Amino acid sequence: GQNIDQPTEMTATEGAIVQINCTYQTSGFNGLFWYQQHAGEAPTFLSYNVLDGLEEKGRFSSFLSRSKGYSYLLLKELQMKDSASYLCAVRSPNQAGTALIFGKGTTLSVSS
Amino acid sequence: NAGVMQNPRHLVRRRGQEARLRCSPMKGHSHVYWYRQLPEEGLKFMVYLQKENIIDESGMPKERFSAEFPKEGPSILRIQQVVRGDSAAYFCASSPTRGSPGAKNIQYFGAGTRLSVL
Numbered sequence: 309g310q311n312i313d314q315p316t317e318m319t320a321t322e323g324a325i326v327q328i329n330c331t332y333q334t335s336g337f338n339g340l341f342w343y344q345q346h347a348g349e350a351p352t353f354l355s356y357n358v359l360d361g362l363e364e365k366g367r368f369s370s371f372l373s374r375s376k377g378y379s380y381l382l383l384k385e386l387q388m389k390d391s392a393s394y395l396c397a398v399r400s401p402n403q404a405g406t407a408l409i410f411g412k413g414t415t416l417s418v419s420s
Numbered sequence: 421n422a423g424v425m426q427n428p429r430h431l432v433r434r435r436g437q438e439a440r441l442r443c444s445p446m447k448g449h450s451h452v453y454w455y456r457q458l459p460e461e462g463l464k465f466m467v468y469l470q471k472e473n474i475i476d477e478s479g480m481p482k483e484r485f486s487a488e489f490p491k492e493g494p495s496i497l498r499i500q501q502v503v504r505g506d507s508a509a510y511f512c513a514s515s516p517t518r519g520s521p522g523a524k525n526i527q528y529f530g531a532g533t534r535l536s537v538l
Contacts, residue, residue, distance in 0.1 A: 406525070
């Protein structure tokens with residue numbers, strides 16, 4: 309079966325650091341994506357990992373361990389505008405090699 | 421450079437009616453994907469299309485749902501004889517290429533169509 313787990317909700321304060329974890333069990337693996345989605349808006353691409361290790365992009369970093377089926381998204385210097393849902397998605401190597409399997413998302417609330 | 425455009429943003433239908441959802445991919449993208457998001461659920465893959473071809477419809481319900489991506493014009497997701505359980509947000513995404521293993525091939529999403537069935 310295909311399963312992606314992430315916490316439902318998290319809270320943090322402005323200026324802090326937060327880590328959102330994602331574990332996955334899929335029949336195959338062809339890359340892991342993180343998206344940010346504000347309420348009523350389009351999911352927007354944040355990061356991509358296909359090899360083990362850390363990818364850093366400004367205030368956002370993403371880590372992958374394929375042997376553990378584990379990833380995390382790290383957000384530094386939190387701002388109020390970071391309040392959103394964060395979606396972890398694994399690309400399934402099906403026939404087309406393209407479909408994304410999504411977790412249910414983690415709703416992050418940033419307070420002042 | 422316009423992003424992925426979906427319309428309408430909101431659609432209300434009565435049970436038994438047809439719903440047509442449109443998606444125009446980003447300029448230069450020829451690969452389109454449709455996902456459905458039910459309340460309290462994650463995005464679920466439905467179908468992957470290229471121009472005039474359905475590549476993968478493994479996530480599409482076998483009845484009442486169909487999708488097309490004609491040579492000219494937007495991709496259409498069509499739901500016939502809608503039922504209350506079809507109420508959801510339907511998202512379209514596009515990418516520039518098919519994507520070989522390991523290639524990033526980012527999918528860019530539209531803002532979705534929220535379908536409500538009365």
